[in-house]
């Protein structure tokens with residue numbers, strides 16, 4: 714698959730973070746910032762459907778973007794050289810199949826090298842993964858909304874969750890999630906589903922994981938609250954510190970109180986609980 718990379722010159726990390734958060738509303742799958750340059754990667758076939766809106770966003774923000782096509786390449790080789798396994802406090806290793814297995818006693822999630830979000834290298838995935846480790850999901854039923862590679866659903870299943878629905882709006886992410894769920898031997902407990910919040914109508918969950926973005930989280934909050942059992946946990950990330958109030962307020966309006974909040978590299982993770 715060909716990818717297009719959008720290059721944007723940024724003045725500082727804060728500007729890079731704001732642009733990243735806004736571009737994450739489009740089907741960009743991966744971001745990196747290096748030497749004052751933000752690079753945002755999108756499957757070439759998906760750019761035409763959003764290029765006008767992306768260009769309008771760049772104009773609003775007063776920055777210029779340069780697009781370049783990256784021909785299909787061996788992402789396996791690229792990952793092997795570029796990405797070490799991700800360590801979550803010695804308790805979880807998120808790795809590709811070509812990395813060494815985790816030491817005995819350490820949990821691992823194997824993510825096949827593709828361009829969908831959720832390799833563990835992004836601060837939000839790291840925060841969410843660590844939250845899952847401490848959530849007490851064993852025997853409970855959960856939802857991973859915006860599942861990307863499926864990494865959070867896989868970690869939840871490996872922590873003993875009875876069943877996890879893994880929902881993503883992106884057909885390519887859904888396909889990648891299916892591969893990863895099978896590769897991790899959790900296909901009996903993780904059910905990948907293509908779609909958006911409409912897919913969870915009528916379903917009930919003990920916990921919900923949602924690493925998406927501020928706008929989707931706020932818009933879908935009533936559906937999350939309706940699907941959560943009383944006393945259930947909703948863990949969210951994908952938004953910046955400045956957006957915390959908007960997300961916690963939307964949760965409070967649906968009868969969910971904030972019980973934990975953490976920040977990593979400017980990105981937030983909060984856990985809210987539905988009142989009993």
Ligand SMILES: C[S@@+](CC[C@H](N)C(=O)[O-])C[C@H]1O[C@@H](n2cnc3c(N)ncnc32)[C@H](O)[C@@H]1O
Nearest residue numbers: 830831838859860861881882883886909924925
């Ligand atoms: C930031 S990634 C998170 C991936 C993974 N859960 C993780 O923690 O690394 C967000 C994912 O949400 C998906 N997404 C975006 N909008 C969505 C929506 N309205 N409903 C479901 N999924 C959505 C994207 O396709 C993307 O795979």
